[in-house]
Amino acid sequence: MRIVGLKDIDAFCARRRSAEPDLRALLAMMLHAEWSNMSDVKRQFGEIASVAAPGHVRLELAQHGIAIDLNLNFRVGLVRLRLADLKTGKETLRRTR
Amino acid sequence: MSNFIKPIRTSADHAAALEEIDRLFGAAPGSPEMDRLEVLAVLVAEYERANHTGAVPDPVDVLNFAMTAQGRSQADLANVLGSRSRATEVLKRQRKLSASMIEKLSRAWNIPAALLAASYRVHSPLRRIVTKGAVALAIILALGAGVVGTTFFVYGRDLPSTANLADYHSSAVIKMDDVGKVVAYRKPIALNEIPPEIIKAFIAAEDQDFYNHAGYSLTAMARAASHNILASRGRQGGSTITQQLAKNLLLSGQDRTMSRKIKEVILARRIEQSLPKERILELYLNEIYFGGNLYGIGTASFYYFGKEPRDLTVAEAAYLAALPKAPNVYRLDVPENRERAKERRDWVLARMAADGLITATAAHFAQAEPLGGLK
Numbered sequence: 198m199r200i201v202g203l204k205d206i207d208a209f210c211a212r213r214r215s216a217e218p219d220l221r222a223l224l225a226m227m228l229h230a231e232w233s234n235m236s237d238v239k240r241q242f243g244e245i246a247s248v249a250a251p252g253h254v255r256l257e258l259a260q261h262g263i264a265i266d267l268n269l270n271f272r273v274g275l276v277r278l279r280l281a282d283l284k285t286g287k288e289t290l291r292r293t294r
Numbered sequence: 295m296s297n298f299i300k301p302i303r304t305s306a307d308h309a310a311a312l313e314e315i316d317r318l319f320g321a322a323p324g325s326p327e328m329d330r331l332e333v334l335a336v337l338v339a340e341y342e343r344a345n346h347t348g349a350v351p352d353p354v355d356v357l358n359f360a361m362t363a364q365g366r367s368q369a370d371l372a373n374v375l376g377s378r379s380r381a382t383e384v385l386k387r388q389r390k391l392s393a394s395m396i397e398k399l400s401r402a403w404n405i406p407a408a409l410l411a412a413s414y415r416v417h418s419p420l421r422r423i424v425t426k427g428a429v430a431l432a433i434i435l436a437l438g439a440g441v442v443g444t445t446f447f448v449y450g451r452d453l454p455s456t457a458n459l460a461d462y463h464s465s466a467v468i469k470m471d472d473v474g475k476v477v478a479y480r481k482p483i484a485l486n487e488i489p490p491e492i493i494k495a496f497i498a499a500e501d502q503d504f505y506n507h508a509g510y511s512l513t514a515m516a517r518a519a520s521h522n523i524l525a526s527r528g529r530q531g532g533s534t535i536t537q538q539l540a541k542n543l544l545l546s547g548q549d550r551t552m553s554r555k556i557k558e559v560i561l562a563r564r565i566e567q568s569l570p571k572e573r574i575l576e577l578y579l580n581e582i583y584f585g586g587n588l589y590g591i592g593t594a595s596f597y598y599f600g601k602e603p604r605d606l607t608v609a610e611a612a613y614l615a616a617l618p619k620a621p622n623v624y625r626l627d628v629p630e631n632r633e634r635a636k637e638r639r640d641w642v643l644a645r646m647a648a649d650g651l652i653t654a655t656a657a658h659f660a661q662a663e664p665l666g667g668l669k
Binding site (some may be wrong): 219252 | 308315316319320323328332335339343345346347348349350351352355356358359360362363364365388405406408409438618633662
């Protein structure tokens with residue numbers, strides 16, 4: 198898949214080093230993935246993934262207090278990624294410290 | 295919306311392109327908007343890839359994350375890899391993922407094989423053992439140093455001073471009976487009146503490392519301790535000449551205890567710091583007990599052989615050096631002692647030869663001499 202929106206992940210990793218291995222692993226797995234529907238996503242990340250809406254999956258990384266919202270366009274093979282605070286659910290990197 | 299798509303060179307271009315991607319995300323398939331989305335996605339992804347700081351993830355991190363993301367346990371991993379120990383070793387980085395493990399994990403858990411095949415470091419068992427050993431050794435050494443330091447501090451506080459030993463003169467009268475008659479006496483002798491053979495004999499018999507140690511010998515004490523633990527009879531002290539001097543001059547009358555031994559070591563070190571080796575030898579040879587009521591080399595020489603120390607033969611010197619170990623076991627005025635006294639004297643002579651203090655021939659001839667004595 199093609200991923201866009203990595204800037205927030207980089208910034209978060211720089212601030213929270215303990216989260217970096219998991220986030221790097223997650224991104225690497227997404228980059229190598231060839232998803233064609235939501236079931237493919239669930240098969241790979243079933244324990245942490247929940248479908249919020251059609252084409253929209255939330256991955257909860259509870260151990261790091263964050264969630265990653267994925268907007269998926271399977272036709273283009275595109276993942277638009279946003280970092281969200283797990284407590285507030287809002288897309289706000291600055292509150293995730 | 296302009297049909298022209300700008301190349302992404304700056305963060306402002308990037309932010310604008312991301313916004314447009316968000317707007318176009320739900321574009322209908324086959325529409326111009328969808329085509330535009332696809333081109334923007336390529337450009338933004340390339341820009342981010344070029345500016346992305348992430349390194350290639352470690353295969354064990356990928357495996358751990360996949361387990362979390364898929365709700366897998368270590369037992370599940372053991373099922374895939376074939377054994378619990380393999381799973382443990384892989385997760386602890388003690389074993390590399392083999393090609394067959396990678397293939398199984400990729401197939402069963404849908405983890406990209408390329409991510410599991412990346413290079414990573416494993417901790418070798420030897421390195422782990424060496425590291426743990428070094429840490430344990432450092433802790434033991436630190437604790438040992440603490441115990442030794444505390445012991446020296448506690449026992450060293452109230453010990454007699456060694457400051458006056460430089461001017462100390464051994465007294466001639468040691469013990470008188472009830473009516474004032476001298477029953478134990480000493481004939482003090484200056485070191486320059488004591489021939490080298492006597493000094494060599496005492497060093498060979500009592501303290502072969504005398505000129506090198508700083509008052510005590512850890513090797514000798516360890517050897518004596520192991521002997522005392524293993525042997526049922528004949529306790530050894532492992533005391534150097536300096537320790538014996540400390541005991542005779544400064545700790546006389548104290549029982550043979552561990553506490554006295556520690557005090558001996560502390561005092562011996564202080565004596566070595568304040569006196570030259572020659573002075574220590576002189577004091578030692580004049581203070582040492584030779585059995586009965588005899589103290590000092592001058593008295594013993596005269597009593598056992600009727601001679602001044604300077605006139606003693608090597609064999610006679612060796613006999614006198616044999617005495618301090620057990621004076622009343624080897625004294626010549628007890629007839630039944632003579633056999634074991636000769637054995638001990640011959641051992642001293644052999645020791646002198648082995649240490650290069652006399653030649654083997656001289657030792658051989660001296661050993662052939664009868665004990666003599668008590669003339």
